[in-house]
Amino acid sequence: xKAKHWLMAIGFSFLFVFSFFSNPTYGAAYSPYPSxxxxxxxxxxxxxxxxxxxxxxxxxxxxxxxxxxWQISNRDYxxxxxxxxxxxxxxxxxxxxxxxxSNQETYLWAINQRTGKSYIxxxxxxxxxxxxxxxxxxxxxxxxxxxxxxxxxxxxRNDECNxxxxxxxxxxxxxxxxxxxxGTTEDSxxxxxxxxxxxxxxxxxxxxxxxxxxxxxxxxxxxxxxxLNAGNLVMANDGVARRNYPRQTGWSGGKYxxxxxxxxxxxxxxxxxVVWYGVSSPEDSGETRWAGSAYWIFGGQPAKLSYKIGQxxxxxxxxxxxxxxxxxxxxxxHVDAKSNKILREDHHKIKxxxxxxxxxxxxxxxxxxxxxPYIAAPLNQQYKGKAPENNLNFTFTxxxxxxxxxxxxxxxxxxxxxxxxxxxxELRRVDPSKSSQIYASSKFEITGKHYSVRNVLNxxxxxxxxxxxxxxxxxxxxxxxxxxxxxxxxDSSYEYTNHYSVNYMCKDQQGSDCFDWVYKDxxxxxxxxxxxxxxxxxxxxxxxxxxxxxxxxxMFNVTGxxxxxNITGNGAxxxxxxxxxxxxxxxxxxxxxxxxxxxxxxxxxxxxxxxxSKAKDDNSLPTQSxxxxxxxxxxxxxxxxxxxxxxxxxMYQRKNGANSYYYAVDIDKNLRSTYRNQSxxxxxxxxxxxxLENTKDKGLVNDTKRSYTLNWTSDYFFVGKQTGFIQPxxxxxxxxxxxxxxxxxxxxxxxKNIVNQEAKNxxxxxxxxxxxxxxxxxxxxxKEGLYGSRTNLNRYYxxxxxxSDLKAKQPYENKILLANMGLxxxxxxxxxxxxxxxxxxxxxxxxxxxxxQHDPTVEIASYPHQVNVKNNQQSKIxxxxxxxxxxxxxxxxxxxxxxxxxxxxxxxNLGI
Numbered sequence: 001x002k003a004k005h006w007l008m009a010i011g012f013s014f015l016f017v018f019s020f021f022s023n024p025t026y027g028a029a030y031s032p033y034p035s036x037x038x039x040x041x042x043x044x045x046x047x048x049x050x051x052x053x054x055x056x057x058x059x060x061x062x063x064x065x066x067x068x069x070w071q072i073s074n075r076d077y078x079x080x081x082x083x084x085x086x087x088x089x090x091x092x093x094x095x096x097x098x099x100x101x102s103n104q105e106t107y108l109w110a111i112n113q114r115t116g117k118s119y120i121x122x123x124x125x126x127x128x129x130x131x132x133x134x135x136x137x138x139x140x141x142x143x144x145x146x147x148x149x150x151x152x153x154x155x156x157r158n159d160e161c162n163x164x165x166x167x168x169x170x171x172x173x174x175x176x177x178x179x180x181x182x183g184t185t186e187d188s189x190x191x192x193x194x195x196x197x198x199x200x201x202x203x204x205x206x207x208x209x210x211x212x213x214x215x216x217x218x219x220x221x222x223x224x225x226x227x228l229n230a231g232n233l234v235m236a237n238d239g240v241a242r243r244n245y246p247r248q249t250g251w252s253g254g255k256y257x258x259x260x261x262x263x264x265x266x267x268x269x270x271x272x273x274v275v276w277y278g279v280s281s282p283e284d285s286g287e288t289r290w291a292g293s294a295y296w297i298f299g300g301q302p303a304k305l306s307y308k309i310g311q312x313x314x315x316x317x318x319x320x321x322x323x324x325x326x327x328x329x330x331x332x333x334h335v336d337a338k339s340n341k342i343l344r345e346d347h348h349k350i351k352x353x354x355x356x357x358x359x360x361x362x363x364x365x366x367x368x369x370x371x372x373p374y375i376a377a378p379l380n381q382q383y384k385g386k387a388p389e390n391n392l393n394f395t396f397t398x399x400x401x402x403x404x405x406x407x408x409x410x411x412x413x414x415x416x417x418x419x420x421x422x423x424x425x426e427l428r429r430v431d432p433s434k435s436s437q438i439y440a441s442s443k444f445e446i447t448g449k450h451y452s453v454r455n456v457l458n459x460x461x462x463x464x465x466x467x468x469x470x471x472x473x474x475x476x477x478x479x480x481x482x483x484x485x486x487x488x489x490x491d492s493s494y495e496y497t498n499h500y501s502v503n504y505m506c507k508d509q510q511g512s513d514c515f516d517w518v519y520k521d522x523x524x525x526x527x528x529x530x531x532x533x534x535x536x537x538x539x540x541x542x543x544x545x546x547x548x549x550x551x552x553x554x555m556f557n558v559t560g561x562x563x564x565x566n567i568t569g570n571g572a573x574x575x576x577x578x579x580x581x582x583x584x585x586x587x588x589x590x591x592x593x594x595x596x597x598x599x600x601x602x603x604x605x606x607x608x609x610x611x612x613s614k615a616k617d618d619n620s621l622p623t624q625s626x627x628x629x630x631x632x633x634x635x636x637x638x639x640x641x642x643x644x645x646x647x648x649x650x651m652y653q654r655k656n657g658a659n660s661y662y663y664a665v666d667i668d669k670n671l672r673s674t675y676r677n678q679s680x681x682x683x684x685x686x687x688x689x690x691x692l693e694n695t696k697d698k699g700l701v702n703d704t705k706r707s708y709t710l711n712w713t714s715d716y717f718f719v720g721k722q723t724g725f726i727q728p729x730x731x732x733x734x735x736x737x738x739x740x741x742x743x744x745x746x747x748x749x750x751x752k753n754i755v756n757q758e759a760k761n762x763x764x765x766x767x768x769x770x771x772x773x774x775x776x777x778x779x780x781x782x783k784e785g786l787y788g789s790r791t792n793l794n795r796y797y798x799x800x801x802x803x804s805d806l807k808a809k810q811p812y813e814n815k816i817l818l819a820n821m822g823l824x825x826x827x828x829x830x831x832x833x834x835x836x837x838x839x840x841x842x843x844x845x846x847x848x849x850x851x852x853q854h855d856p857t858v859e860i861a862s863y864p865h866q867v868n869v870k871n872n873q874q875s876k877i878x879x880x881x882x883x884x885x886x887x888x889x890x891x892x893x894x895x896x897x898x899x900x901x902x903x904x905x906x907x908x909n910l911g912i
Contacts, residue, residue, distance in 0.1 A: 031077045032084070032121040032173040038107055040120070040194050041201025046236050046297050050095030051155040056195050056204045057134075058091035059275040059293050060303075062212070067270045070224065072176065072215050085174040085215075085222065085305070090128050090273050092168045093197045094294065097154050101125070101167040107194040108172050109203065110179060110305065112187070120194065121174055128169025133274035134294060135162050138249065169273065176217060180307040185220075188306040205302035209233060209265050209277065211390075220309035225300075228315065228391050231265040232299030233279055235291075242289040246276035255283070257291060262299065282337065282397060285378040315391040316349060326352050329391040334361065336368075337377060337397035337515075350387045357384035360396035363513075374398040377510050399508065399515035406504050408525055411451040414498035417534025418448035418590040423460075423490040424641040425546055426583030426603065427823035429651045430477060433740075436654075436823045438478040438548060441642070442490050444536070447591055450496040452524030459491045462548075480552055487545040493535040499525040540588060543597050551580045555827040560617025561631055561816070564828060565608035579604040580824045585641035605638040605652070605822045610709055619834040623849050624798040624806070624841075627834055628791075629662045629688060629714040631816045636708045637701065638823065645706035652708075652823050653692065655739045659819035660690035662714060665812045668726045668799045670766055675728075683815040688796070690714055690818070691732040712818075716786075716793035718755050720763075720773040726797055727759035727775060748786050752778050800840050811835050869908060877907060 044054030063069030070087035077084075091106050092099055106123040131145050132138065136158035139146045149161035156163065179189055191206040207226045214221040238259045241252035246269040257263070266288055267278035274292050281289040313319050314326030332346040343366045350356055360376035367373055377399040383392075421444035428439035440460050446453055458474050461467035465482050468474065500522050506514035537544055551569030558564060569580035587599035609615070615632025638645050638652055645652075663683040667675060677687040693713040701707050716729040729751055737743040746754070755775060763771035777785030777792045784792040796814065798806060806812065811833060818828045839848040869877065 030124045032123075032175065033077065033079070034107070034120060034122045038120045038122075038194065039201055040109060040192070040203040041196070043204065044093075044202035045204045046294070050157040053093065053096045053155050053200055054202050055094050055096075056091065056193070056202045057094050057294050058089055058193055058195075058204075058206075059270075060087055060089040060206070060208050061270050061275070062208075062210045062268065063270075064268065065270040070212055070215070072217060072222065075173065077173070079175075083176045083217065085176055085224075086171060087212075087224075088126075088169070088171050090130060090168045091170060091193060091195050092130055092134075092165045093195050093200060093202055094134060094165070095156055095158065095163070096197055096200060098149070098151075098163050099165045099168055099197060101127075103198050104167070105196045106170040107196070108174060108206070109192040109194055110174065110189040111192065112179075112189050114187070119178065121172070123170035123172045125167055126169030126171060127167050128273045130165040130168050130273040131162070133272050133292065134158065134165055174305070176222065176307075179305070180218070180222075182218075184218075184307060186306075186308045188304045191224075191303045191305055207298035207300055208303050209296075209298045209300070210268065217307060218309075220307055223306045223308075224303055226298065226303050227301035230298070230300035232262050233265050233277055234262050234297040234299060235259055235295060236297045237295050240291050240295045242281055242284065243276075243291060244289065246271065246278075246290050247292075248290070257281075257289075257295075258283070286381075314352075315389065326389065328352060328387055328389070330356065330358075330387075331391070331393045332358060333393075333395045334366065335395050335397050336374070337399050343374070343398060352387050352389050354387050355385070356387055356392075357382065358394055358396075360398070363401070366398055368400045370400070372400040372402055375401050375510070375513050377508075377513075377515060379510055399510075401513040402515065402517055404504060404506075404514070405517055406501060408499055408501050408530075411449070411498050411500060413449055414451065415449045417450075417494070417496055417532060418446070418594075419444050419492060419534070419536060420447050420587075420589040420591065421445050421492070422585055422587040422599065422641075423544070423546065424583060424585035425488055425548060426640045426642060426644070427480070427550055427552075428477070428640075428644065429654065429823060432651050432653075432655045434654075435820075435825050436480060436552070438480045438483050438488075439475070439642070439644075440478060440488055441473070441475040442492065443473040444492040446494060446496075447589075448496065448534070449498075451498055451500045453494050453496045454524075454526070456494040457492070459489075459493075461489050462486050463489070480548075480550070483548045484552060485547070485549055487547050490544045490546070491535070491537045493533065493537075495526075496532050496534060497524050497526055497530045498532075499530040501525050536588075539590070539594055540597070543586070543588075543595075546584045546586065550582060551824045551826055553825050553827070555829060557829040560830050560832070561609040561613070561615060561634070562617055563830065564634070565606070567607065567828070569824065569826070579606060580822065580826060582638060582823045583641045601641075603639050603641055605636065605824065607821065607828060608635050609633070610635045615832075617830075617832065619832065621798070621834060621836040623838045624800050624836050626795040626797045627814070627832065628794060629690070629796045630712045630791075630794045631690070631818065631830075634710045636710055636822065637705050639705040643704075646700065650706065652706075653695070653710075654820040654825060655692075660692070660712065661815075661817045662688040662690055662796065663815035663817065664688060664796055665814055666799050666805050668797060669801050669803075670762065671726060671728060679817075681817060683817070688714055689732040690816070691735045693735060713790075714794045716751070716755075716790070717795055717797060718759065718775040718777065718793070719797065720759070720771075721776055722773045723763070723771075724800070725759065725763055725771070725773065727755050727762065729755050729758075729793075731793075748780075751786060798834075798836065798840075806836075808836055808839055867908060877904070 042054060044056040046055065046057055048054040061067035068088055070085065072083050073086055074081050075084050106125065108121045108123060109118065111118040132141065135145045137146055145162040145164065147161050149156050149163045153161065180187055192203050193206045194201065194203045207230070208224065209226065209230050211230065212224045214223045235257040240257045242255045242257055243252065263279035263281065265277050266280050269276040274294060276290050276292050277296055278288040278290050280286050315328040318327060320326055327349050330348040330350055334343040335341065336343060360381050363375040364373040375398060377397060381396055383394045421442065423442040425438055425440045427436040429436045442458055442460060444458060456471045457469055459469045460474050460476055462483055465486060466478065468476055502522050503520045504517040505520035506516070507518045508514065508516040554569065556567045558567065567580065581602055582605045583603040585599065585601050585603070586597045589598045592598050610633040613632030615628050615630060619627050644650060661679050663677070664686045665684055667686045672686065675686045675688050677685055679687045690712045692710060694711050696709040698707040698709060713731060716731045718727045718729065734743065734745050738745055759775060760771040779785060780787040782788050786793065812835065813831045813833045816830055816832060821828050841848055
């Protein structure tokens with residue numbers, strides 16, 4: 001398989017070379033002899049600008065990487081078969097205009113300096129394309145060029161747009177018999193190249209940066225070279241990258257050739273149209289680096305086509321017989337690599353083929369103006385080998401060995417360690433279904449002027465409870481119960497230095513010697529004695545403690561709702577009443593005081609009855625009527641150290657179901673089983689649930705305190721219009737379920753249907769009679785009923801049963817308990833006193849408003865009404881009254897009075 005590939009490669013190369021010399025691109029009519037006079041035009045060259053229309057760029061191929069070598073071929077171009085010197089290359093007027101098969105020509109111009117004769121020969125054009133090779137900012141190896149110039153564009157820089165350079169290859173055919181006729185023993189011709197694109201004609205000296213191998217011709221040798229300095233290449237542009245291999249793309253890492261500097265060619269690559277030359281790069285310790293020929297100005301002399309018989313001219317200028325060994329010159333320069341200053345020059349002569357070896361001088365032989373010793377750089381410079389057939393020029397480079405300029409400096413205006421900031425704790429409710437937590441935070445800012453600080457450590461701790469630390473401002477959520485009445489300790493420390501080191505790094509180092517120190521950075525000096533430690537607690541001591549003393553889960557028992565504003569909790573000593581502590585905050589600023597705090601404040605929440613509240617602490621009733629169950633409208637006000645009360649998501653109230661109650665001394669008989677007291681507190685036998693129904697955010701007071709109004713509701717109580725039968729509706733349960741995401745509130749229509757049905761069922765179950773009554777406050781037009789504000793449904797109806805404990809003209813007190821109030825989760829207890837002057841219903845002796853109880857019959861002189869009962873009606877009346885129920889509502893009211901009346905009306909005329 002390997003053998004087959006090798007044979008295929010030979011075949012491909014042969015066909016490529018054969019096509020160069022045998023297949024004219026533009027047909028068989030080619031002739032090296034122009035059919036018209038050719039003007040050489042203007043002098044141009046690679047050093048010209050892209051937009052000048054004079055930048056003539058070309059390469060002559062040496063015959064590597066598949067390109068054909070130069071040769072002498074016998075051909076007939078209309079003047080008989082004769083020998084022609086042939087070599088290949090490419091040329092273009094870059095930046096001038098698009099090149100194509102029909103708008104360009106290439107010529108070789110031979111000039112004899114001795115005789116003054118000159119000839120111009122037309123080169124054969126080939127299909128080589130240099131568009132991609134010359135493309136600026138090439139995006140791909142094939143396809144269209146990047147940022148192509150518009151059609152008809154002239155004189156453009158390649159960074160402005162890229163032009164196409166099609167069909168720029170050429171084959172030169174130079175008739176040797178015309179330049180070196182029979183009898184010539186020695187002669188030479190200087191060669192120039194002429195490029196014509198459309199009507200633009202530019203010429204330049206032809207130079208070849210390599211040595212062609214001599215060709216046999218007639219009785220001597222044909223040579224073509226550009227002299228001893230042909231291998232010198234001069235960089236023509238700025239910003240040309242030093243590539244590690246031919247046609248390398250991507251960023252060079254900032255490594256560029258020096259514009260105008262001469263480099264020694266060591267290799268070349270002719271794989272594509274444009275030749276890439278490898279040079280010995282002094283910037284890279286003599287390593288080979290590459291760049292395209294468009295950026296190189298070829299050194300040496302104009303290419304000289306020479307023919308010589310017998311003798312030879314040696315490189316050192318001497319002439320010897322062909323069989324004699326020539327001598328060459330060896331010129332050695334000792335040069336400062338940075339300034340190119342020549343430190344010394346040495347000159348030697350050696351025979352071609354002899355061995356030679358040269359090394360640089362030792363360190364200190366040369367010294368710079370600052371008395372720094374020179375040392376050969378790079379290391380291991382040596383030139384050795386066998387003397388070639390050309391003069392040798394060797395350069396040893398040296399660099400000054402410099403000391404390290406790094407130094408330590410104290411920062412101007414620096415101070416000792418200082419800080420400022422604040423530290424606090426506050427109650428915070430994160431989960432509305434759970435108790436409040438302690439939010440503790442500290443924010444300390446370093447105010448000392450230092451070059452650098454490190455190991456910043458902020459600490460928050462409570463002895464035996466927790467300890468946390470961070471290098472950033474701290475914020476913790478902590479369990480409140482474990483911290484109650486304990487101190488939270490705050491602290492902050494850091495290390496600092498007021499000294500810095502101005503550091504330099506060796507950009508150009510060789511062993512222990514440095515030739516170029518460059519500024520690297522400026523770094524903090526942390527070694528002793530420059531490192532310092534600052535600890536805040538050493539300055540403020542116990543001032544960095546905050547006692548956690550809220551009134552968490554405490555009970556406050558006051559006489560009435562109006563006394564809520566007089567509640568005073570922990571931490572409120574000396575404060576105005578109505579304060580429950582919810583947070584503390586202190587601040588320090590060492591620029592103002594280095595041992596005392598500059599700010600110290602406690603923060604509170606407050607409850608009070610709103611001035612607009614309709615609820616009364618004392619209720620004197622004319623009879624057994626009703627009292628509002630709702631504690632009325634309350635105002636809640638809170639301020640916190642972090643201003644979290646200003647947040648839209650601020651949560652102050654716990655939402656966890658029925659946690660508030662209205663404790664009634666006595667209630668209606670049919671309600672007792674439903675509202676039997678099962679709460680943790682045994683104030684009375686009966687507990688009616690209360691639920692916070694709505695809150696109104698009143699915004700900020702003086703831009704600090706957040707204010708709310710709170711409104712409670714109870715279960716709804718509906719009263720029968722005729723019977724006085726009370727039917728409850730568990731509205732608070734629906735509220736609790738809704739808050740816990742278990743349902744939604746029923747509509748007014750749904751409530752109406754439920755209570756009507758429940759009233760019928762409960763009344764019939766309790767009395768055995770049908771409920772033919774209607775409930776009050778269920779009409780849709782009632783402003784304070786079910787379809788209105790519903791305030792008439794939150795009523796405690798005093799029981800009117802004869803067995804009730806409530807007596808006329810006696811003082812009583814119901815209790816209201818509001819649990820988990822505010823961030824303190826406090827329990828507020830206050831009384832609602834009441835009494836009534838007269839019974840609502842009773843006997844005559846009770847002085848009741850309505851007399852329904854039967855008293856002994858007394859003689860009446862006359863009866864104003866009479867009813868006539870016939871004999872046939874008596875039996876029917878007996879049957880109706882026989883089934884009359886003995887059940888009594890409220891222990892005195894017959895439950896079937898209305899139905900009895902309706903039945904009797906059907907039998908007799910009652911006259912009513």
